Amino acid sequence: MEAKKEVWLRGEKDPLLAPELQPAADALLQAGEELETLLPDFPDALLWERPAGVAAVGFHLKHIAGVLDRLLSYAEGQMLEPGQLEYLKNEALNQGDTTQQLLKALENGIQQTIRRYRKLDAGSLGAFRKVGRVGLPSTVIGLCFHAAEHTMRHTGQLLVTVAVLRKGI
Numbered sequence: 001m002e003a004k005k006e007v008w009l010r011g012e013k014d015p016l017l018a019p020e021l022q023p024a025a026d027a028l029l030q031a032g033e034e035l036e037t038l039l040p041d042f043p044d045a046l047l048w049e050r051p052a053g054v055a056a057v058g059f060h061l062k063h064i065a066g067v068l069d070r071l072l073s074y075a076e077g078q079m080l081e082p083g084q085l086e087y088l089k090n091e092a093l094n095q096g097d098t099t100q101q102l103l104k105a106l107e108n109g110i111q112q113t114i115r116r117y118r119k120l121d122a123g124s125l126g127a128f129r130k131v132g133r134v135g136l137p138s139t140v141i142g143l144c145f146h147a148a149e150h151t152m153r154h155t156g157q158l159l160v161t162v163a164v165l166r167k168g169i
Helices: 019-038 057-075 082-090 099-118 140-167
Strands: 128-131 136-139
Touching (some): 019 057, 057 099, 057 128, 057 140, 099 140, 128 140
8 A cells, every 4th residue: 555645745735725825734734644643543541641751642632723723813913812821721631531532623723724824815924913922023924834833843742652652551
């Protein structure tokens, strides 16, 4: 069986997306595919284990979904709402979700982020945005790319954590 090409190598382009954002969307889709492949049978009992003190698989799944929502809010010129701040506060907490529930929430977060990317006009990508309570400077395109690279960073960390936990099974 031939290995599936990475998303960015498939030549599939989203006609509703500013071309500058296609690489960011590809990275998000790649992360989603890798996690779906890795975690379908991951034991719920291991979601919140922290081998050697690293972040738990459950945290990574919740954090990726949350950070995508928060960064896109900033890209859209909005400040965070109370529900987003509450989600942030609870990302590291085991709230009884299963692996499948967290994967579904993450997939929804990735798809929602891409829908939000589609609404961004190419002419606005260089616009400045304020990030966080102190209003750190960024641009729309910077926030969109940070969403993608931050997702891939946590995906990589999660992949290693899963490998360590599975070896202990």
